[in-house]
Amino acid sequence: MFNKKTALTLGASALLVLTACGNGDSANEGEESEGASGEPNELTVWTWDPNFNVRALEIAEEHYKQDNPDFELEIVENSQDDVIQKLNTSLSSGVETGLPNIVFIEDYRAQSFLSSYPGSFVPLEEYYNTDDFADYKIKAGTYEDEVFNVPFDSGVTGLYVRTDLLEEAGYTLEDVTDITWDEYVEIGKDVTEKTGVKWMTNDHNDLGIIRVMMQSSGVWLTEEDGETPYITDNESLKLGFETYKELFESGVMNVHNDWDQFLQAFNNGEVATVPTGNWITPSITAEDSQSGDWAIAPIPRQTIEGSVNASNLGGSSIYVLNIDNNELAGEFLGATFGSDVDFYQDLATEINAIGAYEPAAEGEAYQVESEFFGGQMVNKNFAEWTQEIPEVEFGGSTYEIEDILAVSLQDYLNGADLDEVLEKAQQQAESGM
Amino acid sequence: MKNKLLMKKILMYAFIIVTCAMFFFPFYFLIVSVTNASIDVTRGQLLPGKQFFENLKTVFDTTDIVNAIGNSSIVAIGQTFIAIFISSLAGYGFEVHPTKGKEIVYTLILGSMMIPFAALMVPLFRLFGVISGFAPGFGIDTLLGVMLPYFSTAFLIFFFRQNAKMFPKELLEAGRIDGLSEIGLFTRVFMPTMKTTYAAAGIVTFMNSWNNYLWPLVILQNPKNYTVPLVISALGSSYTPDYGAIMLAILITTIPTALIFFLLQKYFVAGMIGSIK
């Protein structure tokens, strides 16, 4: 029966829980004040991806501990979207409680954070030699002439190809090395026709591939000021749209709708090439049965003056927040990600991470031949291409403009005039600024 | 006549079974997936595999899921009891003793349901920054801080008031004649009579609390305090997500809510009201 007794029990248990967790919290509270925020030897980091960023930090911690045995690193793991949300909420509310010392930020978003929260991040030039890093990485974290980032993964792109399928269609790896996107499309048509396997896969909502093309040509969605939308006059973007349409309409493109289907497409052998960032390597090699069938080639270039066979997709850098202990955070990053060649060897060996740190490429881990990729020195190749990536100003509107362009692309694929859709996009982007 | 009845029965069961199968299918996929490797999950493998123990190992090696379930339990149970008690007080008060002033307050309360929580997050976080200053046990990075904004919600107040409309008010008069105080009327007449309403409120409050994501994400900082959804989200944050393990973590953490529902739905038996009279 549900009577007075029940009601009383209900109320009592509510009180009980209330006091119980009150106690639980104060216990946690005690623990915490000894830890993250209080201790001079402990740093907190916010990042995402347990197999990549988190592992990299753990390796860094091991290295740093060799000289600083008291050092402790508390790694808080959330998805990237969640890190962005937490960081924005904390910084915009001005509440310092619970902020981490160190945070990872994707390069495309860095300018947006640096300009939105001036004074919240600490300049880091003094902790490491910025000349040792590829220019485009340093530029991503430079705001008002000060460098706020320590670069992490390079995001260097490559063309992953199935050599067995190429062979079947009468091509060699040589034929797809240092080519243009036009050549890429032509070979693709042939290979798809002869093998029945699609040439590549893409999601119409994800314009990453067009970003790759633009950076290889040294331009971006905004002009050099990082603010003015650069759409109608952007030859590279226009060419990118045309290449995209050609890939789609010629039937060589497999269309996927999300990340899982993307992974599935190459793991299931449904596509012959994957033009993307080097962080995809672990996903490619996840399919053991395809070992020896894959190879990497430089990413195609655009038929534009100055376009090169090297580009970048994604990639993040590390930032230090302007709270207590920021000197220690700077020193830790400077001593590991900023200058430790051995550390980069471990990164390459353990998690296939290619940094943008030039001296690291000389190390042993970069000279290893990969069986999966037919004996190629994958890390070395990526490290070399990293140095050729053109630097561009990402600005703070990359994703905002890209959302507008996703609609433009849809319209264009449905038959609208390219100049008109880009004109419309330019106007919309300008009105949003 | 008998045949017709039988036909009717068969038809009804057929309808129920087909519908339930449709509702259950994605859950079936979840169950099967916990035994498969990540690559097979993304392929949509619908048959059981042999990866269960590997997945189990991954979940327990890479996450502190037991601790998270503990945290989620504290939050969900605490929030459920307190919220349905406090909110039903208001729902009852607004419906049984309506006055003009109260109607205005009530309308304003309903209004607070209409704004997306995302818009309240930054001011609320700032507020908890202040609370942390003088009462750290209720502030940022505490489980009480996770619960506090949900002790009284417009949603539950509205729910209890709408259900109180169906409450036979003559029972109150009878109670008054029996000499019950106003509080006695609530705890000894209203609460027992409306037990199915409390059961429904309990289910949805528990579920919403268990699945709550945005606010715990923002207010909790120390992984030791993380609730289940935060741990699962982090597990899926990789460029190379291990879907077998993710599915297993999801399955484990779905069971409590399913169990609560299964237990409380037993209160949904016709004619309960009669038994109290």
Add this chain to the structure above:
Amino acid sequence: MTEQPTVKKKKAGKLERKRKVMSWAFVIIPTFFIVVFYFYPMIQSLWLSLHSGAGIGLEFVGIDNYKRLFNDQAFITAVKNTFIFFIFQIPIMIFLALVFSVVLNNKSLKFKGLFRTLVFLPSITSLVAYSLIFKYLFANGGIVNQVLMFLNVINDPILWLGDPFWAKVLIVIAITWRWTGYNMIFYLSALQNVDPSIYEASTIDGASVIQQFFKITIPMLRPVILFTSITSTIGTLQLFDEPMNLTSGGPGNATTTISQYIYNLSFEYTPNFGYAAAVSYSIVFFVIILTVIQFRLGREKK
């Protein structure tokens, strides 16, 4: 009270006053919590909506943000999409939830608890799992297309995720699937408060099950139906999870919702919390209008 003897009047008046005080006592604590944790942030948010700028660089702009809404293509598209979801999804879901609750309330039904749990399960299935399976089921070569083609309903596979129209249909299917069981709970619980003798009487009068459904069940459950339709309205106008996880708002922006736009303005783009707050208040505005309409409709038929 009027019938009470005059001698007791004084006492009754005191009692009345006491009751009045007590009645406020019931609502005072819940209201206090709402004021602190909802009204206060709401007012802050309203004030914020009169500002614009990146991150903490906010400047007072008056009602400019609200003016901007009318020329903002992304916002207008999001409003259109959201209303399409609202118009199609809510009636379907509420009707289904009512039917299920009545069927699964049948006294003679076996395994009732199991069936109820199965219908309820979608609302507690994690988004990660269910978006994965939905994308798989509704892929171009997925099971749904195969079944439809086998049944000759269609000749070519439907591009559920790639076509602006079908992507919207998919979202409606997904929300209905997820939230029907949830709404069913409210009806199931309310049905227990309906006196069974009413049904018995009408059965004797020869009313069919369907007649009972429309003539007894629906009118009796009106307050709870009103509750679910209003909370579902709010839920749909704040719809975020499904488009975010199933379609990412695409193709193009065919399934972007207002809440997703708020999210983008706050976190995905360079944050403009002022403008995001203004967009949030546009939801409040729409919900108030729809709620008033529903309260009116709910009342009139009484």
